[in-house]
Amino acid sequence: xxxxxxxxxxxxxxxxxxxxxxxxxxxxxxxxxxxxxxxxxxxxxxxxxxxxxxxxxxxxxxxxxxxxxxxxxxxxxxxxxxxxxxxxxxxxxxxxxxxxxxxxxxxxxxxxxxxxxxxxxxxxxxxxxxxxxxxxxxxxxxxxxxxxxxxxxxxxxxxxxxxxxxxxxxxxxxxxxxxxxxxxxxxxxxxxxxxxxxxxxxxxxxxxxxxxxxxxxxxxxxxxxxxxxxxxxxxxxxxxxxxxxxxxxxxxxxxxxxxxxxxxxxxxxxxxxxxxxxxxxxxxxxxxxxxxxxxxxxxxxxxxxxxxxxxxxxxxxxxxxxxxxxxxxxxxxxxxxxxxxxxxxxxxxxxxxxxxxxxxxxxxxxxxxxxxxxxxxxxxxxxxxxxx
Numbered sequence: 548x549x550x551x552x553x554x555x556x557x558x559x560x561x562x563x564x565x566x567x568x569x570x571x572x573x574x575x576x577x578x579x580x581x582x583x584x585x586x587x588x589x590x591x592x593x594x595x596x597x598x599x600x601x602x603x604x605x606x607x608x609x610x611x612x613x614x615x616x617x618x619x620x621x622x623x624x625x626x627x628x629x630x631x632x633x634x635x636x637x638x639x640x641x642x643x644x645x646x647x648x649x650x651x652x653x654x655x656x657x658x659x660x661x662x663x664x665x666x667x668x669x670x671x672x673x674x675x676x677x678x679x680x681x682x683x684x685x686x687x688x689x690x691x692x693x694x695x696x697x698x699x700x701x702x703x704x705x706x707x708x709x710x711x712x713x714x715x716x717x718x719x720x721x722x723x724x725x726x727x728x729x730x731x732x733x734x735x736x737x738x739x740x741x742x743x744x745x746x747x748x749x750x751x752x753x754x755x756x757x758x759x760x761x762x763x764x765x766x767x768x769x770x771x772x773x774x775x776x777x778x779x780x781x782x783x784x785x786x787x788x789x790x791x792x793x794x795x796x797x798x799x800x801x802x803x804x805x806x807x808x809x810x811x812x813x814x815x816x817x818x819x820x821x822x823x824x825x826x827x828x829x830x831x832x833x834x835x836x837x838x839x840x841x842x843x844x845x846x847x848x849x850x851x852x853x854x855x856x857x858x859x860x861x862x863x864x865x866x867x868x869x870x871x872x873x874x875x876x877x878x879x880x881x882x883x884x885x886x887x888x889x890x891x892x893x894x895x896x897x898x899x900x901x902x903x904x905x906x907x908x909x910x911x912x913x914x915x916x917x918x919x920x921x922x923x924x925x926x927x928x929x930x931x932x933x934x935x
Contacts, residue, residue, distance in 0.1 A: 549666045552678050554724035555659045558622060558717035559682025562655060564690030565629055565648055565710045566594060566683075571695025571788055572703040573770055579703065580638045584771060585891040590645055591767045592891070595760075595884030597646040599877040602653025606873035609654045614662050615725040619718060621651040621658075626714040633707035644707075653880065657873025660857055662725065664868065677803025677854040684799040684850055688792030692785045695770075699781050742871060747921055748863040752878040754917045755856045758818055760882015761910025762849045764890040765825065765903040776832045776901050790839050794846025802851030806858055811922055814855050818918065821848040822911035828904035853879075859921075886910065 569576070569590050577587035609617035628648025635641035656679075663675040690713075694706040742748050765772070773779040773787055805813035824844045831841035857875055864871035889910075890903050898906075 551666060551725045552663045552675055554720040555618075555663055555679045556682040556685075557720045558618070558655065559659070559679055560686050560690060561622075561682075561710065561713040561717040562625060562652055563683035563686030564694060564713060565625070565632075565707075566652065567686060567691045568694035568698075568706060568710070569594070569645070570767055571691050571770055571785070572698045572706060573768075574774070575698050575703045576641070580641065582638050584768070585895050586638070588767050588887055588891045590642060591763065591887040592884045593642050594645045594649040594652075595763075595880040595882075595887065597649030598652040598880035599884060601650035602657060602873050602877035602880075603870075605650055605654040606657050606870065609658055613727060614658055615722065615727055617658055618655060618662075618721045618725060621655045622714055622718040622721060624648075625651045625655070626711050626718070629707050629711045629714060633704050633711065635704075649880075653873055653876040656876040657870070660861075660872040660876075661868045664861065664872075666726075671807070674803045674807055674854075676857050677799050677806075680850075680853050680857075681796065681799055683853075684792065684795035684846075686792075688789060688796055691792060692788040695781075695785050695788060699785075740870070742864040742867050742874075745863060747924055748860065748871070750917055750921050750924075751856075751860045751863050752875060754859070754914055754921065755875055755878040756882030756885065757910050757917060758814075758821075758852050758882075758914030759849065759856060759879055760884070760886045761914065762821070762825065762845070762907045763883045763886030764893070764910065765828065765886075765907040767887040767890050768894070768900060768903060772832060772900050772903065773838070777835045777838055779835070779838075787838060787842050791842040791846040794843040794848075795850035796846075798847035798849065798851035799853060801847070803854035805851070806855035810855060810858065810862075811918075814852070814859075814918055815915065817848060817851045817855070818911055818915045821845075821852065822908045822915070824848050825904045825908035825911060828907075829901050832901050832904075 573584065573587050576590070577584050609621065625648050628644050628646070628651070631644030631647055632641055635644055659679055660676050663679045667675045694709070697709065698706045770784055773784045779787065802817065805817070824841065828841050828845060831837040857872065860871045860875040861868050886907065889906060893903060893906060894900070
């Protein structure tokens with residue numbers, strides 16, 4: 548893989564840490580700022596909505612300059628948002644900082660994915676995207692548990708200061724290593740926003756939102772789930788987050804490899820496996836000895852979907868890859884927001900914490916149905932074009 552893809556993975560690590568670390572800090576933030584757990588959970592929803600709705604306009608601005616300049620500018624805004632979080636005196640300011648940081652997320656991964664795919668041969672696109680997304684998975688392995696541990700011992704604000712430092716390191720890497728000129732679209736590509744008129748492209752976005760984002764119905768509240776149901780200490784919760792993160796790292800690599808070889812069959816298998824694992828989490832939470840294995844498999848199955856989902860939207864919009872990638876990042880986070888919101892509403896309706904993984908499993912099955920429709924429609928379209 549080209550060295551610039553590693554630079555993108557480094558930046559993805561910083562962005563992924565700030566996205567996911569809040570879940571490990573949720574109990575401390577709720578206590579410190581005097582808000583309930585469902586309201587604290589909205590910090591996940593607010594970030595995800597900022598990504599979903601901020602991605603298209605920010606990406607449109609980013610498209611006007613060279614990729615290395617736009618990626619560097621996005622990292623500067625990301626750092627500013629985390630500075631606001633670090634000094635936030637109240638809940639509203641913290642939410643504002645989260646939203647500022649989130650506005651760069653979709654455009655960064657959209658432009659970055661297109662750059663990564665443009666640096667390799669067509670049969671290596673999913674693997675290149677997977678390598679960039681490995682920054683997200685490593686954020687789960689290292690950034691989130693470390694951030695939660697730091698938050699527990701030095702205060703959650705220190706975690707955000709460290710994220711700012713990570714952002715600065717990533718900024719230097721992107722500026723130094725990303726090529727000044729890289730092709731991110733096919734010659735003559737001019738589809739632009741017209742891709743939104745394609746039913747299968749819209750279905751691919753829905754597939755992303757439900758297939759990946761659905762897990763946030765349970766993942767947002769994983770810290771209180773492990774505390775209250777499994778009876779874990781803070782140290783054991785952090786250790787479990789590390790195990791989950793290891794699963795995401797393995798899943799990301801496996802998902803990229805499978806997607807390059809069997810893009811459709813592997814996605815069906817991964818989504819079904821994700822539904823099964825999430826359904827068993829409700830039982831595993833009652834059996835502390837099984838939590839580690841279930842957490843690893845959950846992370847593996849969930850992040851194995853990511854490379855294939857990103858590659859699928861590129862297949863549906865090869866004439867507008869940067870925009871397609873950005874919109875798909877928005878779909879990832881719209882799903883994250885929807886999952887977190889559904890989980891919060893379920894808790895507000897007195898649904899037990901232990902049943903939230905069942906909600907996540909149901910959303911994975913919705914994704915299977917969406918993928919089935921895409922596959923059927925694709926086959927029908929090919930049959931029409933080959934029939935005299």
